[in-house]
Amino acid sequence: MQLKEIDAYARLPLPVVGAEGNELVLRDGRRVLDLYGGHCVNTLGAGDPGLGRVINEQWKRLSFATNLLDHEARGCFMAAFERNLPPEADGWSVFVSNSGAEANENALKFALAFTRRRKVVFFKGAFHGRTAAAAAVSDTKLAAFPSTPFDVVKLPWNDVEMASKAIDTSVGAVILEPYQSLAGVTEPSAEFLATLRRLCDRTGAVLIFDEVQTGSGRLGTPWASQHFGVVPDAFTTAKGAAGGLPIGITVVRTKMASAVPGKLFGSTFGGGPLVLAAAAHVAHRVGEPGFLDNVKATSAALRKAALQNSGSGGPIASIRGAGLLLGLVVKPELKASAVRDALLEQNVLVGTSDDPQVLRLSPALTLTPADATRLATALDALAVKA
């Protein structure tokens, strides 16, 4: 074959032929516990029957429609999505696109149009996507584009003093992930988040939370703002919001959104009926009684499992994060990638991060506390070998 795929990804040696719930099925019949969840995408697990039914029925009823037409799936999505939102006196406005990067581009576009400023503050360790504006506010190793589309200022994470100096009335937007996932699930201090909120209130800069990973119930609350008690002016989400179909969602306080011409935004596929039917189903499930309780209970079980043999040769030293976005910090003498490989031999898939000492867990939110015992058993096998 002449056609070569660009080598963007270092692929794992996992010949996957299928997936069911929280397990990947390999060609040789092995079943691997998926604690990576398709990188936060499989909110309801692989092949969720309810989601499958919704997609199938929507496809039969109205598979696609131009955004010039209104349809029932849009109304269902708006109603289900609104139910989980943090309180906001004037309400929220939403724009639907296709990916996390696009959702962030749109949030930045909103912020800079609203403030009529051209400077954006972002943070060391940040990842917001690969398109021009999203890459401009990402702390990437490779420069994605020859120049940034607006002025950017990179600040250290959790540094209240530096933020206080840098965020002034020239800043149009401050963008951050409430937990920096790729950086190793780094946690924000309460003081840091409260300071950013106060500085944005004082200067008029738009505070944007990138909830591409932390959203849709992942932290045990629908949104990170409800977990941290700090509400941004705009937030974005993607990944798991439609349970496996491509989506990007930008949410902005209505009083800001209404001051920006809506015609600045648009998308062919974004907000189509199929993806909105799926996103409505996910939002509905996240809001169901008990759903987020399961996220919290499973989080506690995974934490316990990860640390249970820490004092007797187990590889994990400490844990960061919340809900089902967890960073497992391996002991200083170990490398996270080696522990990931060893866990894979035990049929448990976890992720790595940009921090060589941190593994990431981002399983489906339907994982149960009982599933955590498989992590405990796998870590025990590693401890014996150590």
Ligand SMILES: Cc1ncc(COP(=O)(O)O)c(C=O)c1O
């Ligand atoms: C926090 C965060 N923001 C944005 C993105 C970009 O999302 P997408 O790949 O859907 O463009 C990602 C992707 O990993 C992410 O983790």
